[in-house]
């Protein structure tokens with residue numbers, strides 16, 4: 001038996017989302033088929049609004065409802081310090097610490113040579129432009145501590161080197177609550193090399 | 199019961215060649231293993247910063263794995279890093295070469311098709327790429343021998359057309375026929391490209407000698423460039439596609455060569471956030 005077109009289409013759309021396989025896609029679709037109309041319409045409206053109301057901040061490329069995001073528009077933030085992250089979610093993670101008072105720059109990905117993602121696909125040129133124009137004192141590279149994140153940070157650091165700005169990298173080390181004997185060699189090595197005074 | 203459980207587990211000595219995010223905090227990891235060839239395995243929770251496994255299944259890491267058979271994906275239950283190949287992580291150009299070697303390996307292999315010799319060659323190549331003063335040499339050696347081990351060894355000694363031994367003259371390389379044509383047959387063959395004597399010599403030497411004997415070779419830039427071009431044309435023709443990571447490699451190499459970026463690692467011990 002063939003599926004009704006709208007059902008098949010929604011399953012297909014769900015299955016394109018990250019982390020959702022064909023089974024989950026059908027389950028979600030059949031759930032929505034039986035759900036109250038208000039709930040389904042609220043969901044479709046939320047998706048539409050996401051598309052229509054969310055833009056990228058002209059300065060930092062974080063997601064925003066305004067052309068310039070609240071962080072970039074805030075005069076209390078230190079605009080001479082830029083924290084470079086891979087994704088908007090990373091901005092939220094750093095904001096939650098309450099320890100950072102500078103502004104951000106969202107790359108929207110990392111260099112992934114095998115997937116063909118190069119610097120042009122990321123907001124790297126825009127970052128260099130920003131550093132060139134403004135009174136930027138420090139660029140803190142906060143890409144993920146894995147090989148792709150590391151390579152991206154190295155690449156950006158090399159690009160910025162001639163501009164004379166201070167370039168820093170999030171410290172690497174042991175996770176809180178971890179156990180030394182389970183630590184991998186690279187992490188341990190970094191933790192020793194970048195040890196801090198007590 | 200106990201033996202049944204044991205059968206559902208297997209060991210593998212692996213190098214991680216590719217990975218992608220999967221679900222909330224998991225990754226699908228493409229490994230090339232000594233025992234089972236290429237495998238795609240699920241590494242659960244490795245994107246969590248507290249994961250004990252994450253550092254052991256990083257890209258280009260040589261690791262011992264314990265794997266549990268699963269329904270859709272086999273799952274890495276334990277991982278222990280044998281060799282992290284640190285130099286590949288600390289120098290952008292070497293990182294670029296490692297990506298390229300890993301992509302080639304991926305393109306040359308099918309899942310679950312063991313090739314222990316190719317495994318050894320790849321491991322050795324990662325080590326050489328980290329150590330060699332001129333990473334192009336181990337890279338070319340890998341291209342030539344990986345192609346050979348995958349069943350595409352080019353003929354370099356006998357003309358593929360007239361079967362005469364190749365003489366020191368103006369010879370040709372034909373990607374479609376997979377090897378050389380002599381000075382008489384080459385010009386008439388469609389798609390044959392001239393190959394210089396020094397480049398052909400190096401290729402033949404590479405094909406017949408262990409890497410250790412090659413290490414001392416100092417090649418002129420023009421020979422390096424020609425070797426790179428010939429082998430790249432041969433492998434893109436044979437694989438019917440062009441490795442994507444080569445773009446990154448060129449980009450990084452250009453930047454290093456033109457002095458926009460200093461080569462090599464930087465940074466060191468320093469308080470909370472260290473200069474890169």
Ligand SMILES: [Zn+2]
Nearest residue numbers: 057060069072
């Ligand atoms: Zn902004």
Ligand SMILES: [Zn+2]
Nearest residue numbers: 357360380383
């Ligand atoms: Zn001939």
